[in-house]
Amino acid sequence: MHVPCHATTFDHSVKQILKIMAFLRFIFLLVLLNTSITYCQENHTPHIWKGPLVITYKENNEHQCFDEDLQLHCTSWRFAVEANNLGPWKTIPKECHHHVKDYILGKGYKFDIERVSKEAGAFAASHELSADGRDIWVFDVDETLLSNLPLYYEHSFGLEHLDSRDFYKWVEKGTAPAIQASLELYQEVFKLGYRIFLLTGRNNKHRDITIENLVCAGFHHWEKLIMRNPEDRAKLATIFKSEKRNEMVEEGYRIVGNSGDQWSDLFGSSMSIRSFKLPNPIYYIP
Amino acid sequence: MHVPCHATTFDHSVKQILKIMAFLRFIFLLVLLNTSITYCQENHTPHIWKGPLVITYKENNEHQCFDEDLQLHCTSWRFAVEANNLGPWKTIPKECHHHVKDYILGKGYKFDIERVSKEAGAFAASHELSADGRDIWVFDVDETLLSNLPLYYEHSFGLEHLDSRDFYKWVEKGTAPAIQASLELYQEVFKLGYRIFLLTGRNNKHRDITIENLVCAGFHHWEKLIMRNPEDRAKLATIFKSEKRNEMVEEGYRIVGNSGDQWSDLFGSSMSIRSFKLPNPIYYIP
Helix, strand or coil: CCCCCCHHHHHCCHHHHHHHHHHHHHHHHHHHHHHHHHHHHHCCCCCCCCCCCCCCCCCCCCCCCCCHHHHHHHHHHHHHHHCCCCCCCCCCCHHHHHHHHHHHHCHHHHHHHHHHHHHHHHHHHHCCCCCCCCEEEEECCECCCECCHHHHHHCHHHCCCCCHHHHHHHHCCCCCCECHHHHHHHHHHHHHCCEEEEEEEEEHHHHHHHHHHHHHCCCCCCCEEEEECHHHCCCCHHHHHHHHHHHHHHCCCEEEEEEECCHHHHCCCCCCCEEEECCCCCCCCC | CCCCCCHHHHHCCHHHHHHHHHHHHHHHHHHHHHHHHHHHHHCCCCCCCCCCCCCCCCCCCCCCCCCHHHHHHHHHHHHHHHCCCCCCCCCCCHHHHHHHHHHHHCHHHHHHHHHHHHHHHHHHHHCCCCCCCCEEEEECCECCCECCHHHHHHCHHHCCCCCHHHHHHHHCCCCCCECHHHHHHHHHHHHHCCEEEEEEEEEHHHHHHHHHHHHHCCCCCCCEEEEECHHHCCCCHHHHHHHHHHHHHHCCCEEEEEEECCHHHHCCCCCCCEEEECCCCCCCCC
């Protein structure tokens, strides 16, 4: 869509723009909250949701103005993340904190996620399924089906490293909302006749709450939910997930599609025919 | 680098910004021209360069103003290209023509290319080379070592599909300039002790001019230049390049790094330990 525009487009003051951004963030969080609650009510599993998702937005106006070189530098960093050009990284570059926050809470992240789902859906529909019912679609869980943004919001969107205890404390709440566009893709590939395998790096100790959270967020009908057992704990995600995909192939399944927010979800052995990389500029899993 | 900035940053009129962009483009083309000529003179191969690289910049001001949703839509499209989320595409989306042109001729493309080279160089230096001299780095040629931007400038930066006859007419000029950041990476990996393999989809009929162009642009000391022979012509690039990488591995080489602007340069069998995807929002090769 190309909307003709005018010179006055540039005439907003920084203050006005900040106000609009704050409003957009508020709307985003409201949608997140509504989406989550709606799924709970639809599925009649009120015991899962421990209460409304409350996020207090702390406005911080420092350095929110536009610096072209900084924006390009941070966009370039995000591109490098998404194209798998970076080596292992622990935290986002300090100078890109506001850029990443604005990307996540603004329209950029939403646009990118919706595009991935749209492309994946088009491919899923165009691919001719075999009659034997052995065509599968693999989904990762965190930042692919479920969003942990409420947690990362509290941890500066990747500026500080999150340790696994804090992550699992959050997991045990079972309140991670669905990523809307991924839920739609999930339902679409299921309807098309793919079998769905969930392959997550989450520890199997948190199996029950993970299932509850997934169901509560609207995900049903998966064939298998594969999680890390004690013997997998020391393995890199690429190795663990490759091994599990190898097993699927050995069992006679054909991995047609694979959706994940990390390259370690997608690369390795027994790769899918097409893989779909959801954006994630907050954390990196090797 | 985080430069403190002020509300006045937004107070440029569209006219002023267009002037700055036109100036940046002029500088870019001047640098391109100078770089190309410099290499020719350094290598004393004046017969290769058929004359100065003349590009007339045709300014077109329509629709050059800022439309946030359109920018996000086109940035999202570029992300999908770079993350390998798109299926085969022939031309760039019509509405993203100005976005792609501004990205290529502005600082974005330059920033992204420099980052890829920097990351690749850091990895190349950190990787411990084996004593047997069998560690190699694979480079693609077009839009990886050599830039065909002068050609794509004349063909609307991917808005119109370029047929192979027009491409090879350009190739036969032998005037494609080096991509500066890639030349630096190339020289760095060579100095580190990697053997360099060039693996290009170019037809072997154009071998002599390709060698002349590469040498003229500053690329020397490669181990092998692998091009498409008649029997490879119908193969997808992914297949052709995988077969050639398989041969390298069978010959006892270890593919440590692989640099290319297309996922078909990087994906497939006998993949490198780390691959580096240079940006290319202009064309797609399956």
